[in-house]
Amino acid sequence: MTNSATPDRASIEGSAGSALAKLTRWRLGETVFWGIVAIGLFALPSRYLLINEIAILALFALSLDLVLGYAGIVSLGHAAFFGTGAYVAGLLTKYGIADPILGLVVAGAVAAALGLVTSLLVLRGSDLSRLMVTLGVALVLGEIANQLPSVTGGADGLQGVAPEPVLGLFAFDIFGRTASLYSAGTLFVMFLLARRIVNSPFGLSLRSIRDNPLRAAAIGVPVSRRLVAVYALGAAYAGIAGALLAQTTQFVSLEVFDFNRSADVLLVLIIGGTGYLYGGLVGAAAFRVMQDGFSAITPQHWQFWIGLVLVVLVFVRHDRLLRLSRGALGIVAARLGIATRPRGAT
Amino acid sequence: MLTILFDGIAYGMLLFVLASGLAVTLGLMNFVNLAHGAFAMAGGYVTVVLMQRPGLPFLATLPCAFLAAAIAGAVLERLLYRHLYGRSHLDQVLFSIGLVFMASAATDYLMGSEQRIISLPTYLQGRVDVLGVAVGKYRSFIIVLCGLLTIALQLVLSRTRFGSRLRAAVDDPRVASGLGIDVNTIFAVTFAMGSGLAGLGGALGAEILGLDPNFPLKFMIYFLIVVTVGGTSSITGPFFASLILGVADVAGKYYLPAFGAFVIDSVMILVLILRPQGLFARPR
Numbered sequence: 001m002t003n004s005a006t007p008d009r010a011s012i013e014g015s016a017g018s019a020l021a022k023l024t025r026w027r028l029g030e031t032v033f034w035g036i037v038a039i040g041l042f043a044l045p046s047r048y049l050l051i052n053e054i055a056i057l058a059l060f061a062l063s064l065d066l067v068l069g070y071a072g073i074v075s076l077g078h079a080a081f082f083g084t085g086a087y088v089a090g091l092l093t094k095y096g097i098a099d100p101i102l103g104l105v106v107a108g109a110v111a112a113a114l115g116l117v118t119s120l121l122v123l124r125g126s127d128l129s130r131l132m133v134t135l136g137v138a139l140v141l142g143e144i145a146n147q148l149p150s151v152t153g154g155a156d157g158l159q160g161v162a163p164e165p166v167l168g169l170f171a172f173d174i175f176g177r178t179a180s181l182y183s184a185g186t187l188f189v190m191f192l193l194a195r196r197i198v199n200s201p202f203g204l205s206l207r208s209i210r211d212n213p214l215r216a217a218a219i220g221v222p223v224s225r226r227l228v229a230v231y232a233l234g235a236a237y238a239g240i241a242g243a244l245l246a247q248t249t250q251f252v253s254l255e256v257f258d259f260n261r262s263a264d265v266l267l268v269l270i271i272g273g274t275g276y277l278y279g280g281l282v283g284a285a286a287f288r289v290m291q292d293g294f295s296a297i298t299p300q301h302w303q304f305w306i307g308l309v310l311v312v313l314v315f316v317r318h319d320r321l322l323r324l325s326r327g328a329l330g331i332v333a334a335r336l337g338i339a340t341r342p343r344g345a346t
Numbered sequence: 347m348l349t350i351l352f353d354g355i356a357y358g359m360l361l362f363v364l365a366s367g368l369a370v371t372l373g374l375m376n377f378v379n380l381a382h383g384a385f386a387m388a389g390g391y392v393t394v395v396l397m398q399r400p401g402l403p404f405l406a407t408l409p410c411a412f413l414a415a416a417i418a419g420a421v422l423e424r425l426l427y428r429h430l431y432g433r434s435h436l437d438q439v440l441f442s443i444g445l446v447f448m449a450s451a452a453t454d455y456l457m458g459s460e461q462r463i464i465s466l467p468t469y470l471q472g473r474v475d476v477l478g479v480a481v482g483k484y485r486s487f488i489i490v491l492c493g494l495l496t497i498a499l500q501l502v503l504s505r506t507r508f509g510s511r512l513r514a515a516v517d518d519p520r521v522a523s524g525l526g527i528d529v530n531t532i533f534a535v536t537f538a539m540g541s542g543l544a545g546l547g548g549a550l551g552a553e554i555l556g557l558d559p560n561f562p563l564k565f566m567i568y569f570l571i572v573v574t575v576g577g578t579s580s581i582t583g584p585f586f587a588s589l590i591l592g593v594a595d596v597a598g599k600y601y602l603p604a605f606g607a608f609v610i611d612s613v614m615i616l617v618l619i620l621r622p623q624g625l626f627a628r629p630r
Contacts (some may be wrong), residue, residue: 074436121619127435128378129618132574136615139567143608259563263443270440304451310444314430314437 021191023199033278043183048176049268054157054288055183056244059066059190061268061280063237069274071197071211071230073122073126076131076237076262077138080118081111083256085239087145090252098164102337104186104243111239115232123227135259142257152234157253179248186244187281190237206230207275267310348479350600351593356485358592362552362585364547364565365572367419367540369584372573374516375533377427378435378443382544382569383562387417388546390552390561391453394462404467408549415545420538425538428530446562454559454589462557488550495543496585503581519602548608555573571614 041051060082067073084334087109093132121133145152152158165171170178197203208216209223217223246252264287272283290309294302368382390412396407422445430438470484503509514522515529523529548557555565568591576587591610598609 068436074439076439121615123617128372131378131435131439132570133615133618135567135570136611136618140608140611142617147608175460225378263447266440266443301451301455303447304455307444307447307449307451310424310440310447314433314441314444315426 009018020199020201024196027312032057032277033281037184037188041181045175045177048078048180050288050292052180052183052248054284054321055180055187056241057265057268057288058249058281058284059183059187059244060238060241060265061233061272061284062191062194062277063280064265064269065274065277065280066194066198066230066237067234068269069276069279070203070206071209071227071234073227073231074127074131075122075134077134077136078234078258078265078268079257079259079261080134080138080141081115081235081238082242082245082261082265083138083141084114085111085144085242086246086256087152087158087242088239088250089243090161090246091151093163093247094158094160098162098165100163100182100247103163103247104240107243107246108236108240111242112232112236114239115235116228118235119231122231123224135262138257138259138262141160145254145257150255151250155254157251158246159251161250163247163250172250176248183244183248186240190240191277194237198277202226202229214335264306267306270310270313280295349481350597352481353485354593354596355589356482356488356592357554357596358589359496360547360551361572361592363381363492363495364544365569365584365588366496366581367537367544368544368569369573369576369581370512370536370540372570373584374512375431375536378438378497379427379441380439380566380570381449381562382444382540383565385415385419385541386548386551386565387449387453387557387559388418388548388559389542390548390557391457391462392545393549393552394464394557399462399562404464404470408546411549412542414437415548416542417540418454418532418545420534421542422541423537423551424536428488428533431533440573446566449562451560451621457559459559464552464557466553484553488554491550495546499543500581508532508535516532533627567611567614571610575614575617 011187022334044051053071060078063081064075064078067075087111089103090106092098092106097103097106116328118133122130146154149156163172166178166182170182172178172182193309203266204345205216205226206223208219208221209226213223242256245256268283268287269280270283270285272279272281291302294305298304347429364386367385368379369380371377373381382560392411392414393407395405396402396410402410426441430441466484470487473480473482475481503512511522512532514525515527515532519529548561555561571591572584572588575591576584583601594613595610602609
């Protein structure tokens with residue numbers, strides 16, 4: 001049995017390798033997407049602050065996509081890691097270690113460690129207890145931050161966060177030019193990394209777990225270890241997003257742990273679609289534009305409309321909507337003679 | 347000491363009435379309804395408005411609060427909720443968070459964002475001395491009323507035909523409908539009753555818990571704790587969980603004010619780790 005399987009195995013591994021390599025190939029649609037982003041960065045000088053916010057929100061949604069879209073873990077408290085990253089970066093900067101990039105790395109590492117610890121709690125039990133535990137962890141952390149005003153500034157927020165220039169060259173300016181470029185750059189780098197990870201054998205095993213954990217376990221995927229790994233990875237991403245917020249706004253408030261933040265990022269990801277990495281990016285831009293539109297109409301009650309969008313999205317079945325729009329894009333692309341994505345890649 | 351225990355029990359009873367509807371939808375029907383607090387808030391505001399405008403006495407507004415929340419629950423169940431029973435938990439979470447946002451913003455728009463206070467009738471104010479323990483009149487009233495409700499609820503669920511039908515419909519909707527039980531109606535009635543109880547709890551609790559447009563989010567975690575810690579296989583589990591939670595919360599706020607909600611949240615996480623199926627449930 002094993003003897004006859006050996007040559008097959010080599011060829012299977014070869015073809016699997018080339019299939020994986022195909023997945024990682026850079027597609028035209030993606031180049032166009034990032035081209036538009038780059039143009040947007042330089043063409044909209046009056047919107048630097050908005051671009052900065054969108055980039056941070058996009059990175060945060062990307063981190064949730066890793067956890068929800070690729071591993072199927074529903075989290076109601078993803079802000080726990082965002083907030084941790086924000087406070088870590090803020091405190092580091094305040095107490096002397098003001099290099100922004102180093103701050104990002106440390107914030108990501110601390111958030112990942114927290115993700116590693118809490119994953120032991122999260123991965124037990126059903127969907128429902130996952131929801132509760134993620135929610136509870138975020139609440140507990142928010143409460144800790146609230147009760148330690150000597151460290152975190154409590155309800156007044158952490159002030160006096162003044163990071164050094166990025167790479168020692170680009171100082172943060174009042175118009176947010178450096179901030180938006182720095183956040184967008186970080187987003188791009190982190191995106192590349194995520195793209196590499198989800199298209200690796202590790203990423204494929206995650207998807208198999210999401211689709212059917214029993215079968216994944218049966219073919220030899222170490223299910224719980226993979227889930228722990230991706231949960232910590234998502235936590236690190238969220239921590240870096242939080243660190244970006246702390247560094248670019250030079251302020252951290254208790255709001256970083258808010259339930260609303262966890263709910264918003266869930267909405268962002270659902271608008272953009274889960275499980276293909278670009279969802280968080282598209283969703284973040286759409287969400288911010290929507291929020292601006294709603295708050296222009298009703299400054300105080302825009303949440304009502306956000307809620308309505310959520311309810312409607314559930315009823316028109318966001319997954320089907322997404323598939324439809326992707327199908328439409330594909331047809332347009334085919335007409336124009338460019339294939340945006342190879343069949344079967346979703 | 348005994349006063350704290352007494353206040354805690356009153357608080358716990360109140361939590362149970364508020365959360366009992368959720369114990370059925372979440373625990374028995376397996377629907378993650380994060381918007382449960384919105385019905386409680388609706389009941390609270392009904393009482394506030396009825397006491398202010400037509401000047402109804404407090405006790406007369408309680409049935410109205412129950413009815414208003416029950417009707418709201420029935421309408422929403424028929425229009426929206428029932429389409430989502432079979433959907434993924436993610437969809438249910440998104441949907442009910444959306445409802446919470448809408449309810450909070452709408453309440454803010456209609457009633458203003460400030461905290462509302464209910465002026466209790468004089469015969470429910472103050473404290474009496476019972477065997478050397480200062481006992482709040484209003485809290486004893488809550489304990490008696492909620493105790494009666496709990497007994498009634500338990501009897502309805504365990505002794506009546508409706509109760510046995512509900513249990514059958516929850517256990518296996520397909521077989522139940524095969525036996526001629528109208529599962530849809532049962533769920534709708536149950537949902538409406540649960541919402542009504544939440545509304546009543548919101549009206550009763552406005553004095554103790556406070557009432558503002560953020561109510562559904564502020565107390566969402568408490569309701570969820572009651573249900574998850576209490577376990578989902580019976581109504582007595584959530585009842586004891588509510589009592590423990592009420593006493594622990596009041597005692598925690600009294601003895602360890604610096605820790606605030608920290609104690610409760612940590613206890614919940616611990617319970618979920620050690621006994622994922624709840625404190626009082628037998629593992630299935």
